[in-house]
Amino acid sequence: MTPDDGRILVAEAPANASRSKLKLIDCDVHHALRSSKDLYPYLATRWHDHIAQFGRRRPVPFLASSPYPKTAPALSRTDSWPPNGGPPGSDLAFLQEQLLDRYNIEYGMLHLLTSGMDERNQDLGNALCCAINDWQYEHWTQKDKRLKAAIVVPGEDAVAAVKEIERWAGNPDFCQISIVTHSIEPLGRRRYWPIYEAAEAHNLPIGLHSSGTNGHAVTSAGWCSYYVEEQHNVALSQQNLAISLVCEGVFERFPALKAVIIEAGFVWVPAVCWRLDQHWARMRGEVPHLTRKPSEYFRSNLWYSSQPADEPENPQDLRQVIEWLGWDRLMFATDYPHWDMDNPEHVFKFRMTEAEQQQVFAGNARAVYGLA
Amino acid sequence: MARHIVADAGEIPPGGRKLVTIRGREIGVFNQNGDYFALLNRCPHQGAELCKGTLIGLATSTGPGNFELTRHGEMLKCPWHGWEYDIRTGQSWCDPNDIKARAYPVTVEHGATLVKGPFVAETFQVEIEQDYVVIEV
Amino acid sequence: MKSVRHGGIDCDVHPALPGMAALLPYLDPYWQEQVTVRGIDGLDLSSFPTQMDAHGRADWREAGHKPGSSLELLRRDALDGFGSQLAICNPLYGVLAIYNEHFAAAVARAMNDWITAEWLDREPRLRASITVAAQNAEHAVDEIERRAGDQRFVQVLLLSQDDVPLGNRRYWPIYAAAARHGLTIGVHAGSTYRHAITSNGWPSYYLEDYAAHAQGFQSNLLSLVHEGVFAKFPSLKVVFIESGFTWLPTFMWRANKTWRGVRAEVPWVDRPPSDIIRDHVRFTLQPTDAPPTGADMERVLNQIGSDDMLLFSTDYPHWQFDGDNVWPAGFSDTLKQRVLVDNPRNAYPRLKEALS
Numbered sequence: 017m018t019p020d021d022g023r024i025l026v027a028e029a030p031a032n033a034s035r036s037k038l039k040l041i042d043c044d045v046h047h048a049l050r051s052s053k054d055l056y057p058y059l060a061t062r063w064h065d066h067i068a069q070f071g072r073r074r075p076v077p078f079l080a081s082s083p084y085p086k087t088a089p090a091l092s093r094t095d096s097w098p099p100n101g102g103p104p105g106s107d108l109a110f111l112q113e114q115l116l117d118r119y120n121i122e123y124g125m126l127h128l129l130t131s132g133m134d135e136r137n138q139d140l141g142n143a144l145c146c147a148i149n150d151w152q153y154e155h156w157t158q159k160d161k162r163l164k165a166a167i168v169v170p171g172e173d174a175v176a177a178v179k180e181i182e183r184w185a186g187n188p189d190f191c192q193i194s195i196v197t198h199s200i201e202p203l204g205r206r207r208y209w210p211i212y213e214a215a216e217a218h219n220l221p222i223g224l225h226s227s228g229t230n231g232h233a234v235t236s237a238g239w240c241s242y243y244v245e246e247q248h249n250v251a252l253s254q255q256n257l258a259i260s261l262v263c264e265g266v267f268e269r270f271p272a273l274k275a276v277i278i279e280a281g282f283v284w285v286p287a288v289c290w291r292l293d294q295h296w297a298r299m300r301g302e303v304p305h306l307t308r309k310p311s312e313y314f315r316s317n318l319w320y321s322s323q324p325a326d327e328p329e330n331p332q333d334l335r336q337v338i339e340w341l342g343w344d345r346l347m348f349a350t351d352y353p354h355w356d357m358d359n360p361e362h363v364f365k366f367r368m369t370e371a372e373q374q375q376v377f378a379g380n381a382r383a384v385y386g387l388a
Numbered sequence: 389m390a391r392h393i394v395a396d397a398g399e400i401p402p403g404g405r406k407l408v409t410i411r412g413r414e415i416g417v418f419n420q421n422g423d424y425f426a427l428l429n430r431c432p433h434q435g436a437e438l439c440k441g442t443l444i445g446l447a448t449s450t451g452p453g454n455f456e457l458t459r460h461g462e463m464l465k466c467p468w469h470g471w472e473y474d475i476r477t478g479q480s481w482c483d484p485n486d487i488k489a490r491a492y493p494v495t496v497e498h499g500a501t502l503v504k505g506p507f508v509a510e511t512f513q514v515e516i517e518q519d520y521v522v523i524e525v
Numbered sequence: 526m527k528s529v530r531h532g533g534i535d536c537d538v539h540p541a542l543p544g545m546a547a548l549l550p551y552l553d554p555y556w557q558e559q560v561t562v563r564g565i566d567g568l569d570l571s572s573f574p575t576q577m578d579a580h581g582r583a584d585w586r587e588a589g590h591k592p593g594s595s596l597e598l599l600r601r602d603a604l605d606g607f608g609s610q611l612a613i614c615n616p617l618y619g620v621l622a623i624y625n626e627h628f629a630a631a632v633a634r635a636m637n638d639w640i641t642a643e644w645l646d647r648e649p650r651l652r653a654s655i656t657v658a659a660q661n662a663e664h665a666v667d668e669i670e671r672r673a674g675d676q677r678f679v680q681v682l683l684l685s686q687d688d689v690p691l692g693n694r695r696y697w698p699i700y701a702a703a704a705r706h707g708l709t710i711g712v713h714a715g716s717t718y719r720h721a722i723t724s725n726g727w728p729s730y731y732l733e734d735y736a737a738h739a740q741g742f743q744s745n746l747l748s749l750v751h752e753g754v755f756a757k758f759p760s761l762k763v764v765f766i767e768s769g770f771t772w773l774p775t776f777m778w779r780a781n782k783t784w785r786g787v788r789a790e791v792p793w794v795d796r797p798p799s800d801i802i803r804d805h806v807r808f809t810l811q812p813t814d815a816p817p818t819g820a821d822m823e824r825v826l827n828q829i830g831s832d833d834m835l836l837f838s839t840d841y842p843h844w845q846f847d848g849d850n851v852w853p854a855g856f857s858d859t860l861k862q863r864v865l866v867d868n869p870r871n872a873y874p875r876l877k878e879a880l881s
C-alpha cells in the first residue's frame with residue numbers, strides 16, 4: 017500500500033542541495049528488497065518453491081503486516097517512495113538523491129530490516145542470511161562505495177553465523193555484523209558467544225539494530241495495545257539488551273568487542289548505568305565475573321546511534337545527557353527512509369562545537385568501524 | 389508584502405494543492421472546497437517538505453475508546469514525523485502556540501481587479517474575465 | 526538534617542508474612558484445610574528473594590526471621606529510626622502470582638485481616654495497602670469494597686509486571702473502585718513471571734532482573750497513559766514503588782516525541798504524556814539510582830520538572846542505603862520537606878483527610 021497524497025501540482029522549484037559542509041557518516045540507512053524475489057538468484061531452487069508454498073515462519077500473528085501496524089506505510093516517510101516504483105529504500109538512485117547526495121554523506125551504514133535470524137525454519141534462515149549478504153554486496157556496496165553493509169547472520173544458530181562471518185570477514189564492503197535484537201534469549205547469553213568471538217577476532221563491531229521478532233511479549237508485563245507504546249517499548253528492550261551484554265560478562269570475555277546500539281536513542285544510557293552501578297554494589301557477589309562497575313563497560317565497549325534523537329523542552333538537557341554519556345560514544349544516524357528519521361541539519365537544537373560535531377557526525381563512527 | 393498570482397482559479401481542484409516558488413520560497417497552495425490556504429513548504433520541526441504531506445481529518449475523542457473524525461482533509465500530516473498542521477492557520481496540533489507552519493493570506497480575485505495592480509504574475513497572462521488565486525508574501 | 530527528617534510519611538515499608546501458618550487464623554475452614562492438607566506454603570515472590578542481603582539490611586535483620594517480620598523491629602528501625610509520623614505497609618507476599626484465582630482471593634482477604642490485626646491495630650502510625658487478587662478484577666473489587674471503610678487502608682497494591690500491562694481494561698474495575706473510595710493505586714516492583722522479565726527472554730542473573738524493573742515500569746507507564754486510564758479516572762493517583770525515578774526525564778522526552786507523531790491512534794491522549802504523568806504518577810524515593818554527584822542529581826530533579834512527584838520512602842527492610850543516609854545528595858531542604866510530608870499527603874487522599 018502506498019500513501020495516497022493525491023496529485024500534487026508543482027510549479028518548477030529548485031532542488032534542495034546539501035547545506036552541510038561537514039561530510040557525515042550516517043550509521044543507519046535502510047535499503048530494502050523490492051520483494052523476496054530479489055533474493056532468488058542467491059537461493060537454491062528448493063527455497064524458491066518453499067517460500068512460494070509455505071512462506072516465512074516467524075512468531076508473529078499476521079501474514080503480511082507488522083504485529084502493530086505502523087504509523088505510515090512501510091514504516092516510511094511518505095515522500096520516500098521511489099518514483100520508479102518499489103518500496104522506500106529499494107531504489108539506489110533515489111536513495112542516493114534523497115539521502116547520500118542531499119546530506120553530503122561520506123559513508124552510510126546499511127541495515128536491512130529483513131533477516132533470516134528470526135525465521136523459525138533454521139535451514140531457510142541460514143540460506144536467507146547468505147542470500148541477503150550476496151545481494152547487498154552485488155546490488156548495493158559494489159554499486160556505491162559510500163554504502164557499507166552489515167554481515168547479516170542467523171544468530172540463533174551460532175555455528176552457521178560464524179560460518180557466514182568467515183565468508184565475508186576482510187571484505188571492506190562489510191563493516192559490522194548484524195544480529196536482530198529481539199533474539200530468543202537475551203544476547204548476553206552464552207549461546208551467542210561464538211558470534212562475539214568471531215567478531216572480536218575479525219575486529220568487526222556487532223551492530224544491534226532494533227529488529228526481529230522472538231515470540232516474547234513486547235513488554236515484560238505482556239502485550240501492549242498500541243503502536244504508540246510498541247514503538248517506545250522496542251527501545252526499552254534495547255536497554256535490557258545492553259544490560260545483558262554487560263552483566264553476562266560478554267565484554268570481560270571479549271574485551272576488544274565493540275557493540276553498537278542502533279535506533280534506540282541514547283538518552284536512557286546514563287540512568288541505566290546509575291541503576292546498574294547502585295545495585296551491582298549490593299549484588300556483586302552474584303556476578304563475580306564483572307571486574308569493573310557496569311557503567312564502565314558502557315563507556316568502553318558500547319556505542320549508540322543518535323536516532324531517534326530526543327527533543328527535551330530545554331535543548332541544553334540533551335547536551336547534558338551527552339556529557340554524561342561521553343562525546344565519544346554517540347554516532348549520528350538518519351534512519352532514512354523511516355518515518356522517525358532525523359535530519360542532520362535540524363536534529364540537535366543546541367549548539368555543538370566544531371570538535372563535538374566532528375565526533376558525533378563522523379569521527380566516532382570512523383573509529384568504531386575503521387573507515388578510512 | 390507583494391501580491392503574487394499563483395494559479396488560475398480552476399487549476400487546483402477541491403482537495404488539491406499546488407506547489408509554487410515565490411522569491412525562492414516554496415509555498416503550497418491548497419483548495420479546501422473553494423477556500424484557499426497557503427503554507428510554507430517547510431515543516432518547522434525538522435524541515436521536511438510539509439506541503440507534500442497527506443491531508444487528513446482531525447482525530448479527537450471524548451474519552452478512551454471514543455474516536456471522532458472531523459474537519460476532513462483540513463489537517464496536513466507531515467511526510468516525515470507525522471505532526472499534524474491545520475491548513476487554515478498553520479498551527480500544529482501538538483503544540484499550537486509554539487509550533488506553527490508559516491501561513492500566507494490567499495484570495496481569489498477577478499482579473500479585472502488584478503489588472504489595476506500592483507501584483508506579480510511571472511508566469512501568468514492575466515485575462516480580465518478570469519479568476520485567479522493570489523497570495524500575499 | 527534531623528529537623529528536616531522528622532515527621533515524614535514513609536511510603537514504602539514491608540512487613541513480611543512469616544509464612545502461610547500466620548494466615549491460617551484468617552482463612553475460612555475450606556482454605557485452612559486446603560493449605561494444611563496440601564502443605565501450601567512458600568509463596569514469597571521469587572522476584573524478591575527474602576534471603577538476599579539486598580532485601581534485608583544486615584542491621585535490620587533478626588536471626589531466624591524473615592526481614593520485616595517483626596513489628597518491634599519495624600517500630601525501632603523504620604518508624605523511630607527515621608522519626609516518621611506514618612508509614613505505609615506494602616506486604617509483598619505472592620498473592621498476585623497465584624494461578625488459582627479463588628485461592629488468590631482467599632489469601633488476599635486473609636492478608637488484609639492479618640495486616641489489620643497484627644500491624645495496624647497494634648501500631649497507630651501504620652497505614653497499609655490493600656492486597657488484592659487482580660487475577661480477576663471482580664475478586665479485587667470485592668476486597669476493596671470490604672476494606673474501604675477502614676481509613677487506615679490508603680492504597681491498592683499491584684505488581685509492576687503481571688500478565689498484561691497495567692493500562693489494560695482488565696484492571697479498570699479496580700481503578701474505578703479505588704477512585705470511588707479515595708484510594709491510591711500502588712505499583713510495586715515485582716513480577717509474577719508470567720512473561721520473561723525482558724522482552725528478549727530470561728537473563729541469567731538476579732541483578733539483571735532487578736535492573737529490568739525500570740524498563741518494566743516504563744512499559745506500564747506507557748500503558749497507563751495511552752490506554753487512557755487517567756482520562757477515564759481523572760482523580761486517580763498511581764504511585765510507582767521501588768521503581769527508581771532518575772530514568773523519568775529521558776523517558777518523558779521520548780514518550781512526548783512519539784506521541785506527537787502517532788497520537789491520532791489514541792486521540793483521548795490530548796496533551797503530552799509528560800503533563801499527564803506529572804499530574805497523576807508519583808515515585809517513592811528509594812531506591813534512588815542516583816547519579817554520581819549531587820550536582821547531577823539536581824539536574825535530574827530539574828529535568829523532572831516538578832517538585833510534587835517524589836514520596837519519601839525507606840523501603841524498610843530492603844537494603845538501599847546505609848545508616849540513615851536515606852537522602853541522596855542533591856536534595857534541597859525545601860524539596861526534602863515536600864517529599865517527606867506534602868507530596869505523600871497529596872498522593873494519598875486518605876492521608877490528606879486524616880492529617881488535615
Ligand code: FES
Binds near residue numbers: 435436467469470471
Ligand atoms: S519534519 Fe515535519 S514533523 Fe518532523
